[in-house]
Amino acid sequence: MADEVTLRDTGEFALISRITDGLAADPRVLVGPGDDTAILETSGSPIAVTCDVLVEGRHFRRDWSTAIDVGRKAAAASLADIAAMGGQATSLVVGFGAPADLPTAWAVECTAGLREEASAVGASLVGGDVVEAPVVMLSVTALGSLVGAAVLRSGAQPGDVLAVAGRLGWAAAGLALLSRGFRSPKALVDAHRFPEPPYAAGPLAAQAGATAMIDVSDGLVADAWHIAEASGVALDIDTTGWEVPEPMSAAASAYHVDPREWMLTGGEDHALLATFPAVAAIPEPFRVIGRVRAGGPEITVDGIAQQSSGGFRHFSG
């Protein structure tokens, strides 16, 4: 490892040039990396903007995830927020902090992961900053355009149905496995390493008339609480008929864990949770998991009221 080229050898400016090398030309990006700011074309429609920060040791470990995994995961957190408004991500701006002894290849691969995840939804990396920091940290700001009105957390109405698109509990199961020293089943461990949010489902939900939407980053119940509170409603989740995905049921029985615990409280898969009018045609890949009721804010699961503190929170030890 002593021969490995680190950021100390490469330096700030050479690193930036390697990170931005070969960025695909996007006609909406009038000025890309290399000036004081990027300059982006806009259509005149409102834009969505959001920021998510990933910190080594908190959100990922370098011995559990590859650099590409971490880049993809960091981008996905912000890109999923754009989808959860019904928007289409257009660009990313990244603040990247790292120790001087970080292998340069790690930094370059990590930003390649960011670019890969962005390009999967048609977005570009347009700018950023690179600084020295005690641990690796990525602050990803995503910008997006809206196809119609933004789908807020606050629009759920009594009588609406509650539906979810994407995976629940996979990342949590993967993290539980890694924490116990296992590296398989690979599908679960990979789900912790990088999520696969159902990005396209966000604009589809908006077009189908979704009344409220959020991405599940803290856990299904915790994020359902955000809709319940913002909309002033009760959400009744019904888990009867839920299929427990095969790798999860195997892992859960090996560890004597109820897999529904992972599915109800695990975050970081960035599923999309939305409410739709009862008369709406629920678009694929959403599946109905409950109903919106007057009253609340309240969340029930199979008729049992849930605490609001189920999800992950920072600073809580």
Place this chain on the structure above:
Amino acid sequence: MADEVTLRDTGEFALISRITDGLAADPRVLVGPGDDTAILETSGSPIAVTCDVLVEGRHFRRDWSTAIDVGRKAAAASLADIAAMGGQATSLVVGFGAPADLPTAWAVECTAGLREEASAVGASLVGGDVVEAPVVMLSVTALGSLVGAAVLRSGAQPGDVLAVAGRLGWAAAGLALLSRGFRSPKALVDAHRFPEPPYAAGPLAAQAGATAMIDVSDGLVADAWHIAEASGVALDIDTTGWEVPEPMSAAASAYHVDPREWMLTGGEDHALLATFPAVAAIPEPFRVIGRVRAGGPEITVDGIAQQSSGGFRHFSG
């Protein structure tokens, strides 16, 4: 200090609600903090977007700067980039990382400093993320609108004049004083704690026909290099006639330092360095400090060629 309320006591969501409490209503912000993303109105004109990261121990020390100072400094770094394109900042998105034992009051005051600096230029804090991190770090993304065409680094033409607006070397002098254990002269020490970029000079320069512009964040010579390289020109800086500001000349003679060293290599004051056609009326507060010449890329100071490695670079130890 044991009784002090920390982020561990306050928790993520209560901290966010204190940070965003009483945010001024801005009609351009259609959805502010509290949903998956902010939603911003746009005019259809291109937007400028940039990101700067400040890390405790690298860019500031909590025993040298107040929380408000740090917030102002973090915002200023990004807001000055928008000005350096000739733009007007409209909004900020902030990724905030901090240890769980950080006093909650520090975090709230720091973001108040961010909001204060943003509102000084008519911009709003519209969103962000709060995470646990080993040290305090702020990643500030600024968005801005352009009054006309963006002023890039690449447009300087032989025959143009080189001019600067704002302070040179004040922050570097302040840092030198603090590093030696002094807390005065206050004007210099304060300049390290929070810069006072000449924000309004950016759009003024654009309107006056500036051909290139950059904000001086790494040092006058280092940032002049960026213009010289991007434009493919030589910049001849003439320091004869430079007035050394009074607090700086006093401090420099006490420490047997040439104050021009601070003025030529000190960054973080976020002065604006621009080139204008020789026939242009140079707008206040710009002052002419040199000329653009064919050839290069090259920088001379009083006829002496300068190295390109004068400014601050990350990871260089």
